[in-house]
Amino acid sequence: MAGAVLGRRRGDGVAADAADRRRRGPGRLLLRRAGRQGGCAAGRVRRAAGVPAGGLPGVRLRRGRRPPLPLAEPGPAGRRRGRAPRVLVSGDPGCGAVATVHLDAPPALVLSVPHGGTLVPTRCAEGLRVPPEQLWSDWRTAELLDLSADLVVPAVVARLSRFVADPNRAPVEPLHGDFWSTAVPARDPVGAPLYDRPLTAEELQYRLELAHVPFHRALDRALAAALHRHPRVLLLDMHSFGLPLGVDVVLGDGGGSTAGRGASEQVERAFRQQGFTVAWNLRFTGGHIVRRWANDHRVDALQVEVNQRLHLNSSDVEAARPNPRPDAAGWLTTRRALAGVIGSLVRSVC
Template sequence: MRSHTQPLSYRLIVPNGYPESPDALPLVLDSPHSGTDYPPDFAPAVAHGVLRTAEDTWVADLWDGALEQGVPMLAARFPRSYIDANRACEEIDPQLLDQPWPTPLPDSAKVRLGKGLIWRMLDDGTPLYDRKLSHEEVHHRIQACWQPYHRALDELLSAAQARFGKVWHINCHSMPSVAGAYATDKPGLVHPDFVLGDRDGSTSDPAFREMVAQWLRARGYEVGVNDPYKGVEIVRRAGNPAAGRHSLQLEINRKLYMDETTLRPNEGYARLREDLRLLVAAIGQWTREQL
């Protein structure tokens, strides 16, 4: 494996020779919310332990088995609560700013929830800041974190597509067992084991989503499709099925693998990790059949 790091930005692990090696698969994984490197300029108003509830704890580790099968993994190093790579860089919350933004900002459901590009609050409504942010802070976070992450993902996808003609992408996430008050527009919803999102078939050929859903259901998991998570900015940017790019957001219920209070792995961790390794193998075989 070749590992590349970039301060405040991402961790990229690429199988040797990827994507030209004979063992390479036309599959790319990314985990945008697993970052744990908290920058010194963050200065939130909540304790570090509280901030960690925003992380997709253990998600990148759960997919480790993919790397041995010829699949690269991109994972954020910066925390989601500092800047969210799964938002459009225009989804700026005006309530956070010390002065008006110079250009019009789009209406955004995520911003209304306090979960825009830079979060205003945690899932339970806890405010992240006791101060306003300057335009310079916002621009710095975009340039230091958001832009390099998206550029690295696009380069990975482009390299795989150049090699194989098509590429499949899984945007890896976790979700709480029960939706928080400000997590989605369905607070209190009890989540299934997995939720697959392709923005109602616009970011991937639905056959990819259905192959993954059927495999997981055969293993005994409960699987939701495009509800309550359809996929957000990363699959929107990455997915273009007409051009041979198929992007799927995959949410894993945290109760399957960890204690949601202590954030430590539970007795289900090893089984889930093995199931994800087997899922990657099944996807690998399926994608080769599509080429």
């Protein structure tokens, strides 16, 4: 059963968990290189780039038209678990704020992708000092997780840019300010102003209702559906990074507060078996999405950061160019390796 496999987090009264969490505190690098048993050898690829794969301001979905399925394609009959997924769109009908991969019989694993979107509605683009298509994003994260023909997992994918409203920031005052801490950033990652003027309270509320609320509502529903079938569920909040951290994957658990020891070890093992090097809480310790579930002991939540140098053009990543190009070999290798990680976790937590 999932509950037995995933284990318990710190605070459940298990001394081993507490000691393990202290050992893996924030900023403590646990770098482990996989052996040659990994099937996809992602550790041999060390290149990348980062770019927005989204739309332009004012781009709108036609009524009745579904967004592209972000995480799965039809596969051979009989190999997929459960029925074919339904792709639902919630939020403002003109924008399609959130794409949701829904399964009638979900496994004990849910993915969230809050920063892969690039769409900026016309109203939200007013006053921007930079072209909306150049706003920073976890470039191509949703496409990278277009896993495989025979594997489907529940997923919640933001289609709007994080600069509309960031689902991975708590919707608390101040709402508008620093990129790294506010739900509606007024500045870019290096501190440059994004707008000609501060946004009004009405504009901030509009953005939260357009992008932030629908994302978390969809994620709540996905987790509730999985918990209806399983006593314990694993949430992986998927991101990518361009910083030169010297590691393939950074796993964040809030310094030991958002996932149990068993689940954390399981996820690390799945990545190492596919050839990734792994660090814990290095620069990225987990944001609002995983911390929001820290007090629900039925959910083990981890933030997963994948090095863009694995799958994107390295010169584009180093220069922080918008819309970076995929690396021809690295893209396919990393995509297959991530499919192996997800497949391994689906089998182990169900």
